[in-house]
Amino acid sequence: MSGASGKPALRLGIAGLGTVGVGVLQLLRDNAAAITARAGRPIEVVAVSARDRTRDRGVDLAGLRWHDDAAALAGDDGIDVVLELIGGAEGTARTLVESALSRGRDVVTANKALLALHGAHLARIARESGAALLFEASVAGGIPAIKLVREGLAADRLLRVGGILNGTCNYILTTMRDTGRDFDDVLSEAQALGYAEADPSTDVDGWDAAHKLAILAGLAFGQPVAFDGLHVDGIRAIQACDQHFARELGYRIKLLGTARRTGDDAIEAWMRPCFVPKNAPIAHVDGVFNAVVTEGAFSGPMLIEGRGAGAGPTASAVVADVIDLARGTALPVWGVAPKAEIACAPRSALGGEYYLRVIVRDRPGVVADIAAALRDAGVSLRALSQHDAAREPGGTVPLALVTHHTTEAAMISVISALEALESVVGTPLLLKIETV
Structure with a gap:
């Protein structure tokens, strides 16, 4: 099938007919004219795969090729682009994406776990085969x-x-x-x-x-x-x-x-x-x-x-990637020529101001014990507050402490010292104070 532009339709195979997969089908059909105009060519779904053929998904699947094995979409020569909407970092989703990219077939995915854990590997496959891997829908739904x-x-x-x-x-x-x-x-x-x-x-x-x-x-x-x-x-x-x-x-x-x-x-x-x-x-x-x-x-x-989620926003992001492919737009997976993975600094190297909540038995000397733990770790206290309304029948009460700038290593040391105190109940809660 060709559109008014004379360009052949971009043929899609969808793996996964959950809320997002069905949303993509509905969006492509309801907005077909506008999408074709923006893409410069028609876009049509020609094949699908899901676990249950008999389930009523509220959308007409007549005329579409059905693959019981989603990974088979990668080898379907009647498909230009595979849409992986199954989810999960391993199993069928990973097999399908790797196979499609290896064959030089473009892939659009909403799978954040797959990209986060195997993005470097998938980028290498895409680079070697010349295939595109797009994933706008993997982060924050409809937010671009x-x-x-x-x-x-x-x-x-x-x-x-x-x-x-x-x-x-x-x-x-x-x-x-x-x-x-x-x-x-x-x-x-x-x-x-x-x-x-x-x-x-x-x-x-x-x-x-x-x-x-x-x-x-x-x-x-x-x-x-x-x-x-x-x-x-x-x-x-x-x-x-x-x-x-x-x-x-x-x-x-x-x-x-x-x-x-x-x-x-x-x-x-x-x-x-x-x-x-x-x-x-x-x-x-x-x-x-x-x-x-x-x-x-x-x-x-x-x-x-x-x-950041839902069928509509996520489907919109998926189709936006498809439109980019229809236009001939393809970028390196990470935006630049690939490099080795970058390591994150260890938690102990972080720093800032912190909120520390401690549940204590309400008895004399508790605050002095907490102050000693802070002093021994070199942590300076900016504020202390007690929530009397949250006092428990057993005589416990939550205390809130706010520190001046310190290291997370020091705060980890403080928590360890507090947990050793008989007057402290449970594990203290540490939250970073972040000025955004």
């Missing part, structure tokens, strides 16, 4: 984060990239702040509303957002990040009292990711809940919204915000 970093800021030297990269965690933290409820209660609500999965660990333990951060960092600094060195903390340990202390001290709690250039071939990168000043722009990114932050030597700081 990849295009911003790889194309819009291509002339600049990026110093920092990151942001709020998981809508589930942002919804939970926002609701905890606004209602005073505990983590478990709000998580159950998020699951009932469809904002969190039945097994929420990938989201609430920080891994989903960390995968996205690794991709952004690789693009920002022109080389893939060694993911196993990226420090990752989730939000399970956040309690209602922490939201109380944040409000009292002039902060909000956000699951924040940052990758920062510290030298020509050195970065620090982490994903963790942080205190951010309540007047910072990112502090007001609430609910299921995401935000991507960049800072360039010439462009300065920038923040873009939008819905």
Whole structure:
């Protein structure tokens, strides 16, 4: 089939017919005229693969070739571009992408785990075969984060990239702040509303957002990040009292990711809940919204915000990549000629100001013991607050401590000393204070 331009249609094979795959089909059909005009040629889906042929997905699949084995799409010579919308860093998704790229077949994927863990390997395959690998939908849904970093800021030297990269965690933290409820209660609500999965660990333990951060960092600094060195903390340990202390001290709690250039071939990168000043722009990114932050030597700081997930935004990002391929636009996977993976600085090398929450038995001498642990680690205290409303029947009470600038190594030492105290209950919570 050819369009008015006389160019043949770009033929797509879709692996995965979940919400995003179905969304791509609907978007291509509903906006066919506009997409053809922008792409300069028709774009059509000719083949699909999913686990269940009989399931009603609310979209007409008549006339499309069906592959029971998604990996077979890579060898279908009637396909120009493979859309991998299965997910997961291993198994069928990885096999399909590797096989398609090896055959010189272009790939569009929304798979952040695959890119974060195997991006360097896939980039080598793409370079050797001449195939394109595009992945706009892998980070922040409909926010054009990849295009911003790889194309819009291509002339600049990026110093920092990151942001709020998981809508589930942002919804939970926002609701905890606004209602005073505990983590478990709000998580159950998020699951009932469809904002969190039945097994929420990938989201609430920080891994989903960390995968996205690794991709952004690789693009920002022109080389893939060694993911196993990226420090990752989730939000399970956040309690209602922490939201109380944040409000009292002039902060909000956000699951924040940052990758920062510290030298020509050195970065620090982490994903963790942080205190951010309540007047910072990112502090007001609430609910299921995401935000991507960049800072360039010439462009300065920038923040873009939008819905980070869902069928519509993610499908839009997938099709944007397809349009680029139809136009003949293809870039190196990491925006520049490939380099070796870049390692992240160890956690002990990080520094800044910190919030430390300690649950203690309310008895004389407790504060003196805590002060001694700080003194022995060389940590200077800026503020201390007690939340009497959170006093437990057993006589425990949460204390909040805010430090002056120090090293994370020193704070790790403080926590170790506090855990050894009989008057301290459980593990103290350490949050970085980050001015974004």
